[in-house]
Amino acid sequence: MTEKDNALELGDVKCHFAQGKVRAVDGVSLSVPRGEILSILGPSGCGKTTLMRMIAGLETPTQGYIRIHGRDVAGLTPQQRNVGLVFQSLAVFPHMTVEKNVAFGLRMRNVASETIRAKVRDVLELVQLPPANFAARWPNELSGGQLQRVALARTLVTQPALVLFDEPMAALDRRLRDYMAVELRAIQKKMGIAAVYVTHDQQTASTMSDRIAVMSGGKVLQVGPPPDIYNAPANRFVAEFVGDANILTVGKVLSVDGDISEVEVEAGCRLRVKACEHLTKGGKIIFRPGQTQVDVADPGGGMQAKLVSVSFNSGFYHWQMELPDGTSLSAGSTRDYLASASTGQSVWVSVDPEHTRVVEA
């Protein structure tokens, strides 16, 4: 892929505050190909908003370059960058109808009124707010999800080179947020505009994105498609941030047989894991609850644990176990493998070595 195919490129971008004492963004390099939606996922304070503000032209980088469709945007104003912003705080204008809200950006650009009317109608159809029902409504006559669509339509109507979303759905409830994530992705794909979506919510990031960049302490720790980030986390932070993870510490490597190695974990049991360069004392063995098996009898090579709790939610059984040293493990399945067990009883926990991953201590 050539640089021209990228809608956005960041090269070693830094933003330091307070004479360098606060390194809000500390050397981020990323590219977003045309038509892609990339999520920046990270906890509060990791530098997501500062990164977005630099792309939008609202904050000046301390170092590094930002290119939008191949053009270095240093020194350009937010308007000159032709970047669309959808921020949670950027509410729609309460004193304007839906149609006027959406038309606003085009009117500021002195577009002919006939063209404005046609474009506003098209974009309202696209965000599923049929103009016949919604064009004349006032913001206080809309639901949270509908308001979100108006904000999106208002940004898309100007056909920006890139759209930046900063937690626009944080105020919506879980169900609506999940629904809007699917919708937003469909609209973005239809328009073909590249987008960067900032969130601390891994579920929204997974649903929405082609790729996720996980950030912590001003740095990008891993970039990849959602399944890669989930199944092959680069380190413990990523593993725990993008879902539930069972984590055991390597005590001693007992044997290596090709790709598979048997280890004794610090919690005192033995486990077969996929061999890799981090397989040394202190390395962290990570496996997902959905890939963890539980049995009432030892299937061979299982770890004996105490069943602590059982719950059922959305079609999944969820079991919480404890190893003799108190380390917690969890497992989940649509089938009730422990139907005959009661809490407090011994069960066996095992995992296919193929589903384990060992990362640095």
Ligand SMILES: Nc1ncnc2c1ncn2[C@@H]1O[C@H](COP(=O)(O)OP(=O)(O)OP(=O)(O)O)[C@@H](O)[C@H]1O
């Ligand atoms: N203007 C500023 N002056 C000094 N420090 C700042 C400034 N803006 C941000 N910071 C600090 O930089 C760090 C990153 O802030 P940022 O707002 O980018 O994080 P975030 O990941 O977007 O967090 P949240 O999800 O809570 O919005 C924080 O420690 C913040 O306090």
